[in-house]
Amino acid sequence: MQLDDPTLLREHALIDGLWQSADDGATLAVHNPADNSPVAMVPCMGVAETQRAIFAAQAAQIEWRARSGKERSIVLRRWFDLLMQHQTDLAKIMTAEQGKPLAEAKGEIAYAASFIEWFAEEAKRLDGHVLQHPQADKRILVLRQAIGVTAAITPWNFPAAMIARKAGPALAAGCSMVIKPASQTPLTALAMAELSLRAGIPAGVFNVITGKASEIGGELTRNPIVRKLSFTGSTAVGKALMAQCADTIKKVSLELGGNAPFIVFEDADLDAAVAGAMIAKFRNAGQTCVCANRILVHDAVYDEFSHKLRVAMQALKVGNGMDSDVMLGPLIDDKAIAKVQEHLSDALEHGAQLLLGGGLDALGGRFFQPTLLSHVTTAMKIAHEETFGPVAPLFRFYHEREAIDLANHTEFGLAAYFYSRDIGRIFRVAEALESGMVGINTGLISNEVGPFGGIKQSGLGREGSRFGIDDYVELKYLCVAGL
Numbered sequence: 484m485q486l487d488d489p490t491l492l493r494e495h496a497l498i499d500g501l502w503q504s505a506d507d508g509a510t511l512a513v514h515n516p517a518d519n520s521p522v523a524m525v526p527c528m529g530v531a532e533t534q535r536a537i538f539a540a541q542a543a544q545i546e547w548r549a550r551s552g553k554e555r556s557i558v559l560r561r562w563f564d565l566l567m568q569h570q571t572d573l574a575k576i577m578t579a580e581q582g583k584p585l586a587e588a589k590g591e592i593a594y595a596a597s598f599i600e601w602f603a604e605e606a607k608r609l610d611g612h613v614l615q616h617p618q619a620d621k622r623i624l625v626l627r628q629a630i631g632v633t634a635a636i637t638p639w640n641f642p643a644a645m646i647a648r649k650a651g652p653a654l655a656a657g658c659s660m661v662i663k664p665a666s667q668t669p670l671t672a673l674a675m676a677e678l679s680l681r682a683g684i685p686a687g688v689f690n691v692i693t694g695k696a697s698e699i700g701g702e703l704t705r706n707p708i709v710r711k712l713s714f715t716g717s718t719a720v721g722k723a724l725m726a727q728c729a730d731t732i733k734k735v736s737l738e739l740g741g742n743a744p745f746i747v748f749e750d751a752d753l754d755a756a757v758a759g760a761m762i763a764k765f766r767n768a769g770q771t772c773v774c775a776n777r778i779l780v781h782d783a784v785y786d787e788f789s790h791k792l793r794v795a796m797q798a799l800k801v802g803n804g805m806d807s808d809v810m811l812g813p814l815i816d817d818k819a820i821a822k823v824q825e826h827l828s829d830a831l832e833h834g835a836q837l838l839l840g841g842g843l844d845a846l847g848g849r850f851f852q853p854t855l856l857s858h859v860t861t862a863m864k865i866a867h868e869e870t871f872g873p874v875a876p877l878f879r880f881y882h883e884r885e886a887i888d889l890a891n892h893t894e895f896g897l898a899a900y901f902y903s904r905d906i907g908r909i910f911r912v913a914e915a916l917e918s919g920m921v922g923i924n925t926g927l928i929s930n931e932v933g934p935f936g937g938i939k940q941s942g943l944g945r946e947g948s949r950f951g952i953d954d955y956v957e958l959k960y961l962c963v964a965g966l
């Protein structure tokens with residue numbers, strides 16, 4: 484990997500400020516999805532180590548929450564600076580375990596760091612309210628207090644950003660956190676943990692444990708000390724974790740699957756729409772919960788748009804993310820390849836036409852060709868399930884209402900995108916779309932300032948933005964009488 488700072492490559496978990504092995508010495512291998520070569524080993528931990536991390540987080544939180552917002556802010560700001568200082572090394576670690584092109588990995592480190600910077604600033608603004616009581620001699624004070632020990636379970640597709648988007652607000656509010664990163668991408672999380680120590684985040688406030696998902700997740704959801712769980716990942720696992728949290732009535736935030744529509748109206752700027760579709764579809768090789776999963780194009784511009792999109796897709800270079808000009812890395816694992824192939828064959832069997840790609844790249848392994856399909860309909864799996872791969876399916880529509888109905892015809896509601904230059908239509912469609920986020924004339928909606936999150940079965944809660952800290956605080960109401 485040729486890191487400037489090789490000590491960022493950690494092969495132990497961080498509990499209570501100490502780098503630890505699993506109690507029984509068990510390990511998990513991390514592989515590079517580009518060639519399946521081994522990258523490193525991390526501990527394979529279970530219930531006992533998770534309990535220790537929770538106890539450490541409980542003890543550490545007392546002193547952390549007692550600090551002023553400004554004091555916590557200074558420490559978080561140092562963490563942000565260190566993340567940016569080590570951006571290239573962190574990106575190399577990410578590309579080695581996740582596969583995304585190095586330039587994208589660097590972009591993700593900056594994106595992750597932006598949440599730490601943002602919430603370092605928000606730490607100073609955790610204000611309460613003074614309300615009028617119905618009786619003149621009383622006042623109502625509302626405090627916003629840290630919820631306590633929190634837990635996070637994060638996915639492999641954004642190994643840094645999904646941690647920062649949860650840890651930033653948690654630590655800013657005065658909570659402590661135990662994180663279980665995805666087993667396929669724990670190294671970025673551990674490198675971030677190393678930098679958290681260097682930044683001066685106290686032992687026990689930020690813990691990262693690696694290992695058996697069901698054991699660690701079981702303890703994080705069962706243990707009454709943990710007061711909140713934030714999860715990003717598949718809808719199936721999110722539902723199970725939410726049910727597991729019911730027994731101890733934990734606050735839950737879920738950022739789950741999506742099935743984003745990307746609508747191109749007949750009045751769209753087609754070149755801009757193609758540029759937006761390329762970002763919304765092919766970022767992280769299509770493995771993003773906000774990826775355009777269904778591209779709906781008005782009949783009047785269908786042929787021109789599909790031609791332009793095809794030309795743009797032909798320029799995508801597939802390859803190992805470490806190579807400088809690569810734009811599309813490998814998919815994460817063989818299961819991901821199988822899912823993309825299944826969606827593709829199902830679509831072709833039901834009448835879709837292949838305009839580009841259609842199978843594994845000449846490089847083999849987990850490299851999939853950018854693939855364009857036309858004549859896609861709602862009779863196909865691809866219309867209903869997240870493909871999580873580089874397949875762009877084109878649907879045809881004739882009327883605005885039809886496009887809205889098609890877009891909303893899903894149990895998911897995370898992101899939606901549309902291109903139009905008609906101001907009336909922009910408001911009509913934006914308000915009618917059933918999703919937590921809408922990109923209008925843009926294919927990129929992710930940043931630290933906007934509230935990220937979904938409705939319907941795409942999840943609960945919002946991350947990032949000034950609203951993101953709300954999930955990590957409880958309101959406490961003080962009634963002051965006798966004034």
Ligand SMILES: NC(=O)C1=CN([C@@H]2O[C@H](COP(=O)(O)OP(=O)(O)OC[C@H]3O[C@@H](n4cnc5c(N)ncnc54)[C@H](OP(=O)(O)O)[C@@H]3O)[C@@H](O)[C@H]2O)C=CC1
Pocket residue numbers: 636637638639640663664665666667694695696697698699700701715716717718720721723724738739740741771772822869870871
């Ligand atoms: N919303 C999103 O951003 C994401 C959506 N997905 C969707 O999900 C599909 C499958 O991806 P997959 O990686 O399997 O996603 P998962 O939901 O299985 O994994 C996400 C995280 O949950 C953990 N996890 C898995 N099972 C449990 C459990 N029983 N208890 C506690 N934690 C658990 C995983 O740990 P471990 O890695 O150790 O198994 C990982 O840390 C993708 O194809 C995509 O459609 C996937 C990732 C992100």
Ligand SMILES: O=C(O)CCCC(=O)O
Pocket residue numbers: 638640641644645715716738770771772773929935
């Ligand atoms: O796919 C995801 O789960 C992470 C969202 C990526 C983003 O923040 O844009």
